[in-house]
Amino acid sequence: MAKRTRAAQEQAMHECYVSRNHWWKWTTVDEERDYYIQHMECLRCGGHRRWRVSKTTGDPMGNNYNMPDGYYHQFEDGENPQQVRKELRLFEVEQHVQQTKPSNLRRVK
Numbered sequence: 413m414a415k416r417t418r419a420a421q422e423q424a425m426h427e428c429y430v431s432r433n434h435w436w437k438w439t440t441v442d443e444e445r446d447y448y449i450q451h452m453e454c455l456r457c458g459g460h461r462r463w464r465v466s467k468t469t470g471d472p473m474g475n476n477y478n479m480p481d482g483y484y485h486q487f488e489d490g491e492n493p494q495q496v497r498k499e500l501r502l503f504e505v506e507q508h509v510q511q512t513k514p515s516n517l518r519r520v521k
């Protein structure tokens with residue numbers, strides 16, 4: 413992944429985390445006896461995913477993730493993760509509202 417500023421990297425990780433979605437680029441494949449391991453790299457946040465796929469049936473057999481430092485939100489004691497996620501989601505979308513040029517912001521009544 414190309415070098416970028418810390419703020420840009422934090423924004424990228426936040427967008428992936430809040431949306432629960434990554435921009436996966438499929439990279440290399442490892443072949444084990446019973447399954448393949450498809451490696452993927454997120455083009456946005458730089459996270460790495462190892463996806464196991466059965467060689468005989470094509471069934472997905474699970475994932476392992478290796479995410480960049482700071483990717484996961486650190487919940488504090490007593491915080492409700494679902495509520496925090498709602499707040500993070502709303503904050504993120506509202507940031508985009510503020511950054512969007514008025515001429516590109518569509519208001520639907």
Ligand SMILES: [Zn+2]
Nearest residue numbers: 428434454457
């Ligand atoms: Zn990502």
